[in-house]
Amino acid sequence: VALSKDLSREKVVDAALAILADHGLAALSMRQLASTLAVQPGALYWHVESKQELLAQLAERILSDPATATPRSDLPPDQHLRLQALAIRTALLAVRDGAEVVSFALALRPLEHSPAAMLHHTLATALPEPDAAWGAQTLAHYILGEVAEEQNHAELARAGIVAGERAAAYSTERFLFGVQVILHGLTDANARPT
């Protein structure tokens, strides 16, 4: 993407994000990344500690969009949460294997704008603890799981390993059904196990 020399951490992450978006996680190797930047593989390690850390950087980038573009907070909490969930899903879908990269990064270390933290911010205005925190985690799991399945399926279809199938199977409607189920289950005090 940037064919000139003089690497920087930013250029490395930019180029990596471009490879991820265009060709997916399987195509994102340190060696391929180096060749895109017209540089030897070892040069990358001056700017980034490891491939794991690079993936964490990519996850921050992917999540920075829905984190900044937060919808107007004058809405009732449940509507606000639906918009947030949709915004997170859209951001993950915008990059090939986005959900897998974010899931991996979340396991690796806390992220600046984790989905659970974003949702918790809103959920805390409507629920007591620990319901708000646990509910945010449950919602975040659902979002990442749903998108990861959708994208995994898309990757395998692209590789010709599974049938292409109808695109309607993973519709926004279905996604919102799950969000609605979780939100409805949360907004009842009896949800806590006794």
Add this chain to the structure above:
Amino acid sequence: VALSKDLSREKVVDAALAILADHGLAALSMRQLASTLAVQPGALYWHVESKQELLAQLAERILSDPATATPRSDLPPDQHLRLQALAIRTALLAVRDGAEVVSFALALRPLEHSPAAMLHHTLATALPEPDAAWGAQTLAHYILGEVAEEQNHAELARAGIVAGERAAAYSTERFLFGVQVILHGLTDANARPT
């Protein structure tokens, strides 16, 4: 594990499961598997089509336990579902990286005993379609997401990449909270988006 020659598909899967359970997914390479079986790497490909297919076989093994040991069905559906969810979680936790292997396999191809199908069988006795089917998927995502996070964290802690932390963070109680939220949200007709 089986040091004698005369390979078979079963012996290959057995040995692979042993490596997975003992050392995790990162240690499960075809070459390492071959050396465990005292055989050349190429020999494996006579008995299994690819590493992907081998992982799918492992997923079937992991899930065969909670699928057969189905709890008595004379219970009310919600109690039955809680026991099923716990049984699936236990089976996934029994093998290192179990949730990740099952998630990958589910993306690859339909499994004999997929968590969603097992849960759907019970859920269909209490809900109309498509609520039962979508609800089963939502629950399955939650279970896999919860256990995957727990296991990913454990793997990274084992590698010394993240702090060990208190084990109480991922307790059964927290898991059941999420299950309860989803079940409660499902058992209301208003859960469907309008």
Add this chain to the structure above:
DNA sequence: ACCTGAACACCGTTCAAGT
């Protein structure tokens, strides 16, 4: 300070050739 060149220790998969 930043990058090259070259190596180390690995991968999954294929396939002629042997038995």
Add this chain to the structure above:
DNA sequence: ACCTGAACACCGTTCAAGT
């Protein structure tokens, strides 16, 4: 029918040496 030997085309990471 089943396995070996050897290759093909890759990996992530390190590190002396250059500029």
